[in-house]
Amino acid sequence: MEDGTRKSGDLWSGIALAAxxxxxxxxxxxxEYSSPEGPGPGFFPLxxxxxxxxxxxxLVVSHLRGAAVYGKPADWKRIARALSAWLALxxxxxxxxxxxxxxxxxxxxxxxxxxxxxxxxxxxxxxxxATAAGFYLVFELALGMSLPSGxxxx
Amino acid sequence: xxxxxGLLNGFAVALAPANLLWCxxxxxxxxxxxxxxxxxxxxxxxxLLPLTFSMNPAGAIIMLAGIYYGAKYGGSxxxxxxxxxxxxxxxxxxxxxxxxxxxxxxxxxxGIAAIASFVAGTVGVLGLMLVAPPLAKFALSFSSPEYFALxxxxxxxxxxxAGRSIVKALLAALFGLWIASIGxxxxxTNSRFTFGRMELLSGIDFIVVAIGVxxxxxxxxNMEAREETQLLEVPKGLRNxxxxxxxxxxxxxxxxxxxxxxxxVGTLPGGGSTIASFLSYGLEKAxxxxxxxxxxxxIEGVAAPEGANNSETGGALVPLLTLGIPGSGTTAILxxxxxxxxxxxxxxxxxxxxxxxxxxxxxxxIGNVMLLVLNLPLVPLFAQVLRMPVYLxxxxxxxxxxxGVYSASGSLFDLGLLMVFGLLGYLMRKLDYPAAPLIxxxxxxxxxxxxxxxxxxxxxxxxxxxxxxxxxxVMLSLAVVILLIPLFGKLNAWRLRALES
Numbered sequence: 071m072e073d074g075t076r077k078s079g080d081l082w083s084g085i086a087l088a089a090x091x092x093x094x095x096x097x098x099x100x101x102e103y104s105s106p107e108g109p110g111p112g113f114f115p116l117x118x119x120x121x122x123x124x125x126x127x128x129l130v131v132s133h134l135r136g137a138a139v140y141g142k143p144a145d146w147k148r149i150a151r152a153l154s155a156w157l158a159l160x161x162x163x164x165x166x167x168x169x170x171x172x173x174x175x176x177x178x179x180x181x182x183x184x185x186x187x188x189x190x191x192x193x194x195x196x197x198x199x200a201t202a203a204g205f206y207l208v209f210e211l212a213l214g215m216s217l218p219s220g221x222x223x224x
Numbered sequence: 225x226x227x228x229x230g231l232l233n234g235f236a237v238a239l240a241p242a243n244l245l246w247c248x249x250x251x252x253x254x255x256x257x258x259x260x261x262x263x264x265x266x267x268x269x270x271x272l273l274p275l276t277f278s279m280n281p282a283g284a285i286i287m288l289a290g291i292y293y294g295a296k297y298g299g300s301x302x303x304x305x306x307x308x309x310x311x312x313x314x315x316x317x318x319x320x321x322x323x324x325x326x327x328x329x330x331x332x333x334x335g336i337a338a339i340a341s342f343v344a345g346t347v348g349v350l351g352l353m354l355v356a357p358p359l360a361k362f363a364l365s366f367s368s369p370e371y372f373a374l375x376x377x378x379x380x381x382x383x384x385x386a387g388r389s390i391v392k393a394l395l396a397a398l399f400g401l402w403i404a405s406i407g408x409x410x411x412x413t414n415s416r417f418t419f420g421r422m423e424l425l426s427g428i429d430f431i432v433v434a435i436g437v438x439x440x441x442x443x444x445x446n447m448e449a450r451e452e453t454q455l456l457e458v459p460k461g462l463r464n465x466x467x468x469x470x471x472x473x474x475x476x477x478x479x480x481x482x483x484x485x486x487x488x489v490g491t492l493p494g495g496g497s498t499i500a501s502f503l504s505y506g507l508e509k510a511x512x513x514x515x516x517x518x519x520x521x522x523i524e525g526v527a528a529p530e531g532a533n534n535s536e537t538g539g540a541l542v543p544l545l546t547l548g549i550p551g552s553g554t555t556a557i558l559x560x561x562x563x564x565x566x567x568x569x570x571x572x573x574x575x576x577x578x579x580x581x582x583x584x585x586x587x588x589x590i591g592n593v594m595l596l597v598l599n600l601p602l603v604p605l606f607a608q609v610l611r612m613p614v615y616l617x618x619x620x621x622x623x624x625x626x627x628g629v630y631s632a633s634g635s636l637f638d639l640g641l642l643m644v645f646g647l648l649g650y651l652m653r654k655l656d657y658p659a660a661p662l663i664x665x666x667x668x669x670x671x672x673x674x675x676x677x678x679x680x681x682x683x684x685x686x687x688x689x690x691x692x693x694x695x696x697x698v699m700l701s702l703a704v705v706i707l708l709i710p711l712f713g714k715l716n717a718w719r720l721r722a723l724e725s
Contacts, residue, residue, distance in 0.1 A: 079655045087395055094402060094417075101414055108681030111409040111416060114673040115402070122398045125391050132391075144654070148448035152650060155447045159440075159622060160643045166636060171626070179619040187450060187615035197616055205623050213275075215631045218639075 079144070084129035091123030155186060170220030176202035227353060234582025238590055243283050247587045250287035251594050254294020258314075259302060259606050260617070265295040266553040266663075267442055270434035271624050273561055274632035281565045282580055286587040288561060292554055293345060293537040293588065296497065297595045300337035300530050301607055304330055313497035313533035316505045320518065320525030327521050335465040336523055337530040338599040339472075340479055342592055344531030347483035348490065348538025349588040355491070356574065356581070360546040363571035368682060369689050372675035373696035373703070375668045378549040380703040381492060382664050390710045392657045400665020401672070403428055411677060423637045430560040431632050433666055436642045437659050438553065439625045441649020443618050465600055467523065475527040478508050482531020489532070490539020496552045496660075497536040501529035538588070545569050545581060548671070553660040556667040 094115055102110030162178040169177075176198040184194035209215045237243060257268045269288050276284035299314035304321035317337065324333040366374070383393040406417045407427030418424040467475075482504045489500035508528035509518045518525050543549045548570040550556040562569050567577060574581045599606075629642045652659055683689035691697045 083651075083655050083657070087399070090399075090402070097417060101416070102412065104685065108411075108685070109677045111412045111414040113680075114676060115405050115416065118398050118401045122395060122402070125395050125398070129391050129395070145448075149654065151450075152444045152448045155618075156440075156444055156643070156647055156650065159646070163626070163636075163639045163643055166639070171630075175619075175623055175626070178622070182447075182619050183615045186447065187613075189615055197619075201616070201619055201623065205627065209627050209631075215627065216634065217627065218630060218636060 080129060081133045084126045084133060086126075088123055088126035088130065091119050091121075091126055094119030094122065151186065155182065158182070166218040166220065168220050170222055171217035172202045172206050173220065173222065175205060227357065230357075230578060230582040231353065231586060233578065234584070234586035237282055237579050237583030238286065238586035242280065243286050243583065243587065244590070246279075246283040246287040247290050247591050248594055250290020251294035251297075251591045251598065252290075253287075254291040254296075255298035255595065255598055255606055257291060258295035258298020258300075264438070264442065264554075265292050266434065266557055267439035267621075268295070269554060269557050269561070270431060271439055271621075271628045273431055273434075273557065273564070274628045276561065277564070277632070281567070282583045284565065285558075285562070285580060285584055286591075288558060289537075289541075289584055289588065290591050292558070293534060293591065294595055296345075296530075296534050296537065297338060297341045297599050298606065299533070300341070300526070301334065301603060304333045304337065304526070305607060313501050313536075314530075315498065316501045316529040317526055319505070320520070320522050323519070323521030324523065324526065329521065331465045332467045332471055332523065333526050334603050335600060336467045336471060336475060336527050338596055338603075339467065340475065340482055340527040340531035341534040341599070342596040343479045344483040344486055345534035345537065345592045345595070346589065348487050348535035349585060349592070350538070351487040351535070352538035352541050352588075353585050356542050356546050359542060360571045360574045363547055366547075366571065366695070367693075368675045368678035369693050369696040370699070372672060372679055373690065373699035374547060374549055375672045375675065377699045377703045377706075378543070378551065379661070379664055379668060379672075380706040382551065383661050384706050384709060389656065390707070392655075393661045394707075396652065396657045396659070397661035397665040400662040400667075401669040403433060403662075404666050404669025405673070410674075421637075423635065428641060429629075429633060429638060430557075430564075430666060432629055432638050432641050433645050434553075434557050434560070434663060435625045435629055436645025437649035437652070437662060439621060440642065440646025441653055441659065443621050443625075444646065444650040445653050446614070447618055465603060471523050475524050477511065478504075478524040478527035479531055481507055482528045482533075483535045486532035486535025487539040490536035490551070491542045492539075492551065496540075497533035500532040500536040504528040504532035541584075545573055546571060548573075550664060550667055553663045556660075556663045559667050 098112040098115035098119055101112030101115075103112045103116065104110055158178055158181045162174040165174040165177070179201045180194050180198035183189045183197045184191060189197075206217070210217050238247065253268065253272075254265065257265060268291055272288070272291070276288065279287075296313060300317045300321060303314040303317035304325050307318050307322040321333045321337065324330065379397055383390060383397055402417070404427075406424055408415050408425050415425055485504040485507065486497070486500045489496070489503060505525060505528050508524050509515050512518065512522075512524060514522065540551050540555050543551055544555045544559055546569075548559065548568065550559045559569055567573065567580070625642070626639060629638050630636075632638070649659060651657075652662070679689050680687070690700060
């Protein structure tokens with residue numbers, strides 16, 4: 071079952087890369103391939119697009135023919151943890167425009183400490199405040215770098 | 225004589241107080257990064273790269289190089305005390321280092337790792353100093369076809385050694401070439417693959433991809449698990465960290481073996497310190513009189529790989545600085561750093577910027593001495609870094625990554641791209657796609673396309689120019705042979721065994 075998951079990863083990544091290869095070829099086809107001065111902007115992308123399509127097709131075909139699969143089998147619980155961390159990070163970046171870096175980053179840290187690592191609320195709140203304040207003090211005040219600011223002005 | 229005067233000039237640069245400070249900052253950060261499992265040199269260098277834009281280039285390259293070789297010293301600490309490699313090159317140190325620690329000889333293992341790193345690291349810099357200038361002189365005769373062939377050969381070697389599946393490694397390299405094509409074509413001013421977004425007209429910043437794929441991908445991968453590993457006790461006091469005379473005597477061949485193998489493997493694109501450390505461990509075991517005891521806590525089993533992974537640094541800088549060809553993810557980021565500061569690594573780099581080259585070489589001698597001092601008596605202090613809870617460490621890495629990207633461009637769009645590449649880096653790890661070919665494809669992509677197009681302009685469209693010149697013909701033939709290796713059963717079995725081990 072888990073081995074099958076890994077194999078389906080190869081299949082879907084192969085299909086996605088084949089689609090990207092087709093997109094590259096279609097785009098490159100619309101640009102000049104060659105001119106009297108030499109190769110045009112479509113020349114190089116066309117060839118690596120063809121290479122990508124061929125290799126991705128090979129990956130898909132090897133999957134369908136049941137080729138050997140390397141690496142550890144997938145553990146969906148662990149993957150879900152990593153993806154939830156990524157989602158939290160993406161949401162905090164999306165909030166930069168509204169809340170600014172400091173507040174969004176404090177929320178992200180709180181989520182990681184309290185939800186992902188199941189530490190007490192007090193520990194999470196102190197960690198969130200300390201890291202966000204630390205970033206503000208070091209980067210914005212000490213190094214003079216500008217961090218994304220939100221509607222609150224910081 | 226040129227070398228001697230260059231080196232003296234280099235020491236004048238490296239001993240300037242500011243550069244000395246940056247050298248110390250680099251090796252110190254490198255040691256900390258090496259100690260921390262889950263945060264490697266490419267991720268750290270990528271994260272800190274934006275902060276170097278306002279620095280003097282000599283200080284900046286001295287600091288980034290310090291992180292690169294400093295991490296290799298620190299990497300052994302966790303291998304020995306936790307059986308967890310601080311970075312990939314220290315994997316093999318776990319085998320005998322952890323066994324020594326379990327038998328109460330952690331101090332001797334940590335000490336010999338630092339001494340072997342110092343000896344071999346210094347030999348590696350010596351090699352860099354002696355080999356780079358003549359190689360650069362030879363490469364002055366290269367023109368566009370030779371450069372295209374050289375970049376193809378470098379990419380082929382990285383693809384061969386980067387992953388178990390050569391198809392996936394090639395796909396990763398082609399993906400890197402595609403990212404490099406995004407933006408405005410400098411020959412024709414056509415915009416390519418911009419999806420109608422103005423922000424993409426100037427292309428995708430190398431830093432965004434490097435931080436996303438290496439730093440975020442690595443942190444997300446580490447956040448999969450909640451548990452933390454147990455640390456063995458660190459011996460206190462310098463006396464307990466020094467190996468005995470017998471230990472040093474036993475390691476004589478290991479020092480030489482690590483130094484030579486590390487440097488030679490380093491000069492090959494795609495070689496890398498992990499392969500260097502495995503090869504020198506294998507050789508040490510093969511020639512040892514007590515080969516049957518390897519794996520049970522033999523001191524040469526620590527000295528040989530630790531030496532090799534440090535000597536490899538000097539070797540890896542040879543093709544980077546003389547030919548502009550990086551051989552690994554870390555050197556690809558160093559290449560991007562040099563380009564971003566306005567330099568062009570290649571045959572003219574040493575004659576045009578002698579202060580920078582010789583300053584870097586001299587700083588590496590000084591940095592190795594600093595590292596020996598830092599890593600012998602202060603190992604217990606660095607080991608304390610491991611007590612930092614991961615629930616604090618990971619938000620800090622994520623924060624530095626976000627600030628690094630934002631400070632480089634001031635663009636929230638780039639932060640959005642960072643999220644995309646972070647997810648891509650994580651998925652590549654999960655699906656067993658190696659990251660090094662992608663980063664190399666990205667770093668070499670525009671140069672490869674330029675060299676190919678210039679070659680075809682020189683020959684009025686005749687592809688035969690690539691094979692009619694002897695040097696490019698040899699290099700392209702080698703690249704083809706390398707990519708065909710998986711088709712030969714025995715050779716591919718050897719490649720897979722090396723990667724599996």
